[in-house]
Amino acid sequence: MATDINKAQFIKDFKDQLYEDFMVKNSDATAEEQFVALAKVIKNYVRPDWFRQKNGIVADKKKTAYYFSIEFLPGKMLQTNLLNLGIYRMVEAALAENGVALNDLVAAERDMALGNGGLGRLAACFMDSLATIGAPGFGNGIRYKYGLFKQKIVNGYQVELPDAWLSSEGNVWETKKPHSAVDVKIYGNVYLEPHDGGVLKPVYENVKTLHAVPYDMPQIGFQNGVVNNLRLWDVEIPEKYELDYPTLADRRRVEDITSVLYPDDSSREGQSLRLIQEYFMVSAGLQTIVKSYAKMGLPMTAIQEKVAVHINDTHPAMAVPELMRILMDDYGVKWSDAWTSTIAVMSYTNHTVLSEALEKWDAALFKEIVPRIHQIVGEIDRQFVAKWASKVDACVVDNTRIIRNGQIHMANLAIIGGHSVNGVAKLHTELLIEDVLKDFYTIFPEKFNNKTNGIVPRRWSQIANPKLSNLIDDLIGKGWRRDIHELKKLENLTSDTAVLAQLDLVKTANKQRLADYAKKMLGIELPVNAIFDVQVKRLHAYKRQLLNVMHIIKLYQDLKANSELELTPRVFIFGAKAAPGYHFAKSVIKIINELAALVNNDAEIGDKLKVVFLENYNVSLAELIIPAADVSEQISTAGKEASGTSNMKFMMNGALTLATLDGANIEIKDAVGEDNIIIFGMDKNAVYDHYQKHDYNARAIYDNNPEIKRVVDAFVDGTIPNIHYEGHEIWDALVSYNDEYFLLEDFDDYVKKQAELATLYANDKQTWQQKALINIANSERFSSDDTIELYAKEIWEIN
Ligand code: NBX
Numbered sequence: 001m002a003t004d005i006n007k008a009q010f011i012k013d014f015k016d017q018l019y020e021d022f023m024v025k026n027s028d029a030t031a032e033e034q035f036v037a038l039a040k041v042i043k044n045y046v047r048p049d050w051f052r053q054k055n056g057i058v059a060d061k062k063k064t065a066y067y068f069s070i071e072f073l074p075g076k077m078l079q080t081n082l083l084n085l086g087i088y089r090m091v092e093a094a095l096a097e098n099g100v101a102l103n104d105l106v107a108a109e110r111d112m113a114l115g116n117g118g119l120g121r122l123a124a125c126f127m128d129s130l131a132t133i134g135a136p137g138f139g140n141g142i143r144y145k146y147g148l149f150k151q152k153i154v155n156g157y158q159v160e161l162p163d164a165w166l167s168s169e170g171n172v173w174e175t176k177k178p179h180s181a182v183d184v185k186i187y188g189n190v191y192l193e194p195h196d197g198g199v200l201k202p203v204y205e206n207v208k209t210l211h212a213v214p215y216d217m218p219q220i221g222f223q224n225g226v227v228n229n230l231r232l233w234d235v236e237i238p239e240k241y242e243l244d245y246p247t248l249a250d251r252r253r254v255e256d257i258t259s260v261l262y263p264d265d266s267s268r269e270g271q272s273l274r275l276i277q278e279y280f281m282v283s284a285g286l287q288t289i290v291k292s293y294a295k296m297g298l299p300m301t302a303i304q305e306k307v308a309v310h311i312n313d314t315h316p317a318m319a320v321p322e323l324m325r326i327l328m329d330d331y332g333v334k335w336s337d338a339w340t341s342t343i344a345v346m347s348y349t350n351h352t353v354l355s356e357a358l359e360k361w362d363a364a365l366f367k368e369i370v371p372r373i374h375q376i377v378g379e380i381d382r383q384f385v386a387k388w389a390s391k392v393d394a395c396v397v398d399n400t401r402i403i404r405n406g407q408i409h410m411a412n413l414a415i416i417g418g419h420s421v422n423g424v425a426k427l428h429t430e431l432l433i434e435d436v437l438k439d440f441y442t443i444f445p446e447k448f449n450n451k452t453n454g455i456v457p458r459r460w461s462q463i464a465n466p467k468l469s470n471l472i473d474d475l476i477g478k479g480w481r482r483d484i485h486e487l488k489k490l491e492n493l494t495s496d497t498a499v500l501a502q503l504d505l506v507k508t509a510n511k512q513r514l515a516d517y518a519k520k521m522l523g524i525e526l527p528v529n530a531i532f533d534v535q536v537k538r539l540h541a542y543k544r545q546l547l548n549v550m551h552i553i554k555l556y557q558d559l560k561a562n563s564e565l566e567l568t569p570r571v572f573i574f575g576a577k578a579a580p581g582y583h584f585a586k587s588v589i590k591i592i593n594e595l596a597a598l599v600n601n602d603a604e605i606g607d608k609l610k611v612v613f614l615e616n617y618n619v620s621l622a623e624l625i626i627p628a629a630d631v632s633e634q635i636s637t638a639g640k641e642a643s644g645t646s647n648m649k650f651m652m653n654g655a656l657t658l659a660t661l662d663g664a665n666i667e668i669k670d671a672v673g674e675d676n677i678i679i680f681g682m683d684k685n686a687v688y689d690h691y692q693k694h695d696y697n698a699r700a701i702y703d704n705n706p707e708i709k710r711v712v713d714a715f716v717d718g719t720i721p722n723i724h725y726e727g728h729e730i731w732d733a734l735v736s737y738n739d740e741y742f743l744l745e746d747f748d749d750y751v752k753k754q755a756e757l758a759t760l761y762a763n764d765k766q767t768w769q770q771k772a773l774i775n776i777a778n779s780e781r782f783s784s785d786d787t788i789e790l791y792a793k794e795i796w797e798i799n
Contacts, residue, residue: 003086003223005045007094010087013041014095026098032167034100035078035108038091039172042081043218050218050227057136058295064136065308065796066289067126068282068316071261072141072230073115073148074124075619077173077217078106079463084132084220110165111620113147114232114261116579117538118453118645119313119351121619122424122784125456125645129788131221131228132456135798137788140285140316142277143174143215143232144261151577151616156593156722160580162260174215174232181236182291184210184283186276190371202329202372208245210254211238212284222458222482233284234258272369275361279370282318290326300327301337304344308796311348311418314359314410320346320417321376329372335379346418347795349451350411351642353428353436354542359410366408377402377413384416392443399439415440415447420795422451425643425664427684451791452667453643454784457484460649464623467506468653468776475499484785490777500769507630507654507772514573514628518612524600527607530569531761534655535633536617536625539576539585542640546588546730547743548572548633549595551754553714554707555609556599563604568758571610575617575625584733587726589613591715594722622646627653630768631757634659635750637741639684641665652779654772658753660746664782671778676771680753681746690742698739708747 005013017037018029026034057064074080082088092102115121123139130137149160165171188207192200212233219228235257237245245251262274286309293303309319320342327338352358367374381402388397398404402412415421421437421444423429429450433441441448462469462481472480475493480486493499508528515526526532535548552572559565574592578585596611614621632650634641634657641663651657651668656676659665661683669677690696702709712734714720715727734743761768792798 005087005090007090007097010041010091011094011098013044014038017041026100031104031108032169035105036169036172038095038105039078039081039109042078042085043173043175045085045087046081046218046220046227049225050229053136053227054229058292061296061298061306062136063306063308063796063798064138065130065310065792065798066138066140066285067123067130067310067312068140068285068319069120069123069312070142070278070281070315071115071120071312072112072123072127072139072232073117073120073619074112074127075459075623076106076109076111078109080128080459081173081218081220083458083462084128084222086223110167111147111618112165112171113163113618114141114144116148116261118643122453122645123312124619125454125459125784126788126791127219127228127230128222128456128459129454129784130792131219131226132224132785133789133792134221134224134226135788135792136228137792137796137798138228139219139230140281141230141232142258142261142281143171143234144258146260148261148577148618149580153589153593153613153615156590156597158578158586158589171215171217173217175217177214177216180288181211181213181238182284182287183238184212184280184287185372186210186279186369188371190375192375199332204372209238209241210257210280211236211241212280214284214288231285231288233281235280272365275365275369278315279318279322279373282316282322286319286322286326287330290323290331294331300331300333301341303327304341307345308347308798309345310791310796311346311414313349313351314414317348317359317410317414317417318370318373320413321373321380324376324380325372339380342417343419346414347420347422348411348414348418349422349424350428350432350437351424353431353640353642355436360407361410363403363406363408377408380413380417388443396439396442400443411437412440415444419447420449421447422449422795423642424451424453425667426450426452427639427661427666428642428663431639431684449794451787451795452664452782453645453648454782454787455645455648455652457652457779457783457785459623460626460652464649465510465627465653467509468503468627471502471506472776484780484783487777487780490773494770494773497766500766500773503654503769503773504765507628507769510627510653511630514624517624518614521614522612524610524612526571526610526612527569530571530607530610531630531758532571532573532628533631533633534573534625534629534650535635536573536575536622537644537646539578539582539588541584541733542637542741544635544637544741544743545574545576545592546734547635547746547750548574549588549592550711550743550747551751552595552599552609552611553711553719554751556595556605557710557714557719559605559608567608568762569608570758571612573625573629574611574613575615575621576613577617584729587729590726591720591723591730594720598720622649626650626655629653629655630761631655632657632659634662634665635681635746636660636662637746638662638682638687640741648779648782651775652782654769654776656757656768656771656775658757667781671781672771672774676774678753678757680749682742687742696738696742696745698744699735701739701744702735705744705748708744711747712744 022033147163147165150163152159185207189205190202195201214231217230323342327333423432476489511528632655634647638660643663658678660681715731
């Protein structure tokens, strides 16, 4: 095991690797070269465990869970891998003795961003947790050449640049596996022809064949010798099929399949490329899985005893008909048996209640691209309708069937074709059952269950926050590093004033670390005695960054009206990418940046208020920002945020949560108690009440509340320069179009709670730190190790 490696051996391995790859002495090597060498050394150390785990699937006939996700958002892997191998300190010290700062190598690693946001980050946390709990759980995804766009702010506007994350060295963590490549067929015609014994077999004409080549990345468990696999698929044109792609343009179209991550998480576009991406990943992954199951020599009709396939959001939902296809067409299983197996194998997680994000495909396009899959989906739909038409109301069948009005409903496919549907927080699952998927619940109540999200505690405490981690070691010993539940012991220390003072010092140091970064990036001095108030997440109307902006405008106006006003100094920090096609979101970014310029350059305001927008928010930046937060802004319209996961990361780092009763905020409140979280605004029932009664009147609020009017008018009256166009757009959204996300109704309570927390921070730092400590102690409830334990036991039935 890698833990047996000593310093001398490690340094020898490291220098040998530098020599082998770059023919360079350590003293002459660049940080990039040193990083590559170190990563390769680590890979060599884990190779035996990795190989054993992969071979063990067939050799030991282990039931394995395959997590299919069109996004994985691991960020950097160097520190996680060192930590999980148990060699972090040794390597750090050995490198230091040889004049190398580990941090420089960390900086040299590219941030792997093959995901948009929460959903992709959750998938990455789950991969770590699967290995950590020792479960055989492998990921399947796409090896995009370009990750989520790199965000630059130019003149206050978001500019999207390609993220060429693959350096000239490629991705050092991966291993290409040409011998495991499989072919994926798209387009063409398919018809069924009777074979021996009358069995119908598909005949394909004019298909295009894609060659799917896997790249494997080790997923290292926390100091347990378990190494799972994350398999990302790339596309190639094999010599055999060159004639299918005679021109350069043809070849480019193929390469496009694994070029870019679909960057629009508002999901309004439906493009054939995206559909091909989805089928490509699902087909390549499942063909491989069934092949390895076949090697066990067990009956094909019992595949569910060894294989579990998870559909992460609807994007991999074609796994259902694809498994049917493989079982029937490639292995001769009859429909009814294949269907029984498919349902038992498949499970699905829903991540949103927003109907625009539930994928639907035009049936004609679907038929053109995946004709055989289209046939199978048609038959699944036909049988579903035939079975349920006599048992439930016609409208229930109509709302749940897969093909309706010429569209294929992918969520419906995933639900009908699997045995489990879960939401990602208690409230979210309740909303699925009561509202979004209620007709499904009347048919399949047994399929529904909740699995509240979690986060990998190691990355979000030990790696992101070494200072806090050291303090915790001093207070309760190191046991919490392995067993996060030991954090609970911190609750015994909440009246120890010396502890609270130390906690305050740690927070200030982390704020300074972030302030240094802001200074470097933006040339701005951030006062670390101010409240660091942070909202970092994708930019979306329902997440209500705009409500935060309105509060800042109010404070600014108050200060301008009365420069003597006592105000707890505050630094507002934003990080957010907007989907490239999401106009409103981009306008909000522009407004934040113009507001920042206004506030930060006003001498009258001085250090009382600062606003910063940190560009290109990603996992690495999150690791820097979150430990520095005093306040965690989780202010979505109640009922809209499925769970949220940054809320958990913030609490683990001692921020107080300012939140609506939405998503996992509710469970955070239950964990820390009402006194240790700040809740404001309408709850889900109040929101739904407005939906039902159609009685929300934003205009009336605007007309009758002078403070709100003053704030909203600031968007259009020249208070904030350079937002003529965007300001009017926002004003209209709030007033003319009746404020879809209820910012105006929630504004007063939000402002009130903000003022209360500012007073507490200014007058009673000790109580503040007490609450922070309670948050840290109770963050143990949100470990993805526990979440994944439940998936493993209750959904996948793996050990
Ligand atoms: O999934 C997010 C939810 O919004 C969060 O509340 C939740 O915590 C998280 C993990 O469960 N959803 C999300 O990130 N969705 C996407 O990024 C997405 C991307 C492409 C797409 C639809 C959704 N077509």
